[in-house]
Amino acid sequence: MRFELTHYPIVKTLLKNRWLQLLVWLLMLAGFLFAILSGFSGTPVGNRNFGIVFVWIAWWAVLILVAVPFFGRGWCAVCPIPLPGEWLQRGAIMDPPAKKPRWFNLRWPIKLRNIWLQNLSFTLVALFSIVILTTPKVTSIVLAAMLFLAIGMGIVFERRTFCRYICPVGGFIGLYAQAAPLELRVKEKQVCLTCKEKPCYNGSSAGYGCPWDVFPGGITKNTYCGLCMECLRTCPYDNIAVNARPFSADLAKPSTRMDEAFKAFIMMGAAMIYAAIFLGPWGNLKLAAYSVGSLAWFGYSAAFLAIIFGLLPALFLGVVGAGKALTKAAMPLKKSFIAFATALVPLGLMFWVAFSLSFVLTNAAYIFSTISDPLGWGWNLFGTAALAWHPYLTGLLLPLQTLVLVAGLLWTGRTAQKVGTEVKISPIPVIIFSTLITIVMAGLLL
Ligand code: SF4
Numbered sequence: 175m176r177f178e179l180t181h182y183p184i185v186k187t188l189l190k191n192r193w194l195q196l197l198v199w200l201l202m203l204a205g206f207l208f209a210i211l212s213g214f215s216g217t218p219v220g221n222r223n224f225g226i227v228f229v230w231i232a233w234w235a236v237l238i239l240v241a242v243p244f245f246g247r248g249w250c251a252v253c254p255i256p257l258p259g260e261w262l263q264r265g266a267i268m269d270p271p272a273k274k275p276r277w278f279n280l281r282w283p284i285k286l287r288n289i290w291l292q293n294l295s296f297t298l299v300a301l302f303s304i305v306i307l308t309t310p311k312v313t314s315i316v317l318a319a320m321l322f323l324a325i326g327m328g329i330v331f332e333r334r335t336f337c338r339y340i341c342p343v344g345g346f347i348g349l350y351a352q353a354a355p356l357e358l359r360v361k362e363k364q365v366c367l368t369c370k371e372k373p374c375y376n377g378s379s380a381g382y383g384c385p386w387d388v389f390p391g392g393i394t395k396n397t398y399c400g401l402c403m404e405c406l407r408t409c410p411y412d413n414i415a416v417n418a419r420p421f422s423a424d425l426a427k428p429s430t431r432m433d434e435a436f437k438a439f440i441m442m443g444a445a446m447i448y449a450a451i452f453l454g455p456w457g458n459l460k461l462a463a464y465s466v467g468s469l470a471w472f473g474y475s476a477a478f479l480a481i482i483f484g485l486l487p488a489l490f491l492g493v494v495g496a497g498k499a500l501t502k503a504a505m506p507l508k509k510s511f512i513a514f515a516t517a518l519v520p521l522g523l524m525f526w527v528a529f530s531l532s533f534v535l536t537n538a539a540y541i542f543s544t545i546s547d548p549l550g551w552g553w554n555l556f557g558t559a560a561l562a563w564h565p566y567l568t569g570l571l572l573p574l575q576t577l578v579l580v581a582g583l584l585w586t587g588r589t590a591q592k593v594g595t596e597v598k599i600s601p602i603p604v605i606i607f608s609t610l611i612t613i614v615m616a617g618l619l620l
Pocket residue numbers: 360365366367369372373374375390391405408409410411412413414
């Protein structure tokens with residue numbers, strides 16, 4: 175079941191248009207640079223500072239509630255972080271130049287071509303997240319560090335190695351993009367087999383070779399395609415399509431990679447821990463997470479790491495083992511563990527949606543006051559600077575979160591069933607496990 179959106183010439187023209195893309199990029203880049211600037215020179219009060227409010231409340235809301243669930247890697251298509259590095263790497267902002275600049279252009283090491291570094295970078299950000307999310311200067315340092323790292327990597331390595339292998343945000347977007355009802359695929363694989371030059375990967379005068387180091391002819395899931403639309407421009411056979419499709423289409427085929435399996439546990443565990451810290455009544459836990467470098471913080475960090483890298487995967491291993499024993503399946507435990515971790519993707523995404531609803535609806539009022547006075551300098555650009563804080567839709571929050579968690583559980587149950595059929599192992603223990611952790615998450619949220 176696919177519906178080709180690029181079948182309509184207007185859609186294809188808009189997606190291929192570099193000027194439109196540039197306009198969006200410049201707007202994003204301006205906002206991003208202003209967020210960095212506001213952290214260094216604006217008010218140190220987090221909920222009055224543009225960087226904190228527009229990155230961690232406004233952007234986060236759009237990303238996790240809309241962009242990822244509906245457009246997959248749609249955010250990566252407009253993200254400003256890799257742009258300066260990519261422009262330097264290409265020696266151009268628009269079409270490919272006649273002469274490429276002579277940078278190092280190295281290939282990324284084969285051993286690192288996985289998402290373990292992204293798992294690590296996300297975990298590091300998560301460990302320091304309370305400080306990052308509440309202190310404007312620290313937010314600016316993190317954003318600037320990402321920008322400079324992306325520039326450095328753009329000069330040293332070919333293509334977008336920062337996005338593909340390092341970016342802490344890109345890693346989880348890739349995981350959850352598998353659930354999105356949008357994809358970029360080739361229309362006919364046969365056409366790719368006979369296409370000699372493969373300009374979609376190697377580039378041509380019409381556009382750049384895939385910046386994400388993906389061969390479009392081989393794409394089977396959304397995880398690593400950044401929806402940059404270069405292949406739509408370069409394919410001489412009009413063989414690239416952007417399709418609308420059913421939710422979670424990629425999850426019908428279980429993962430075979432341990433790095434991707436662990437990404438699912440890291441994200442799920444982090445959502446639960448965040449719910450406990452930000453929404454729970456435990457003041458000491460909040461204090462421990464905030465007091466970076468203190469003994470309490472080391473204790474908190476050790477517990478954080480133990481939950482996401484130890485407890486959750488170990489429990490899940492036992493659960494998958496029980497399913498194997500029930501069906502007397504021959505598939506090795508490691509392979510079954512990885513395959514069933516795919517089923518946790520929808521539940522993890524819905525955990526984040528449910529958590530973010532609380533977080534965003536409670537704090538959204540700061541967006542209106544901060545837009546009038548983004549640096550906390552006493553401006554009142556749109557007359558909303560003095561708008562008092564109040565939470566939005568409080569009456570709707572609990573039913574909405576319950577609905578989201580139940581939908582996530584059903585979605586994961588269905589995915590586990592499909593994985594079970596594929597690997598011939600009973601999905602029942604995994605479904606019970608998912609139900610239990612959904613109850614824990616509901617307890618933390620509700
Ligand atoms: S350029 Fe087009 S036809 Fe050729 S390999 Fe790429 S997607 Fe396939």
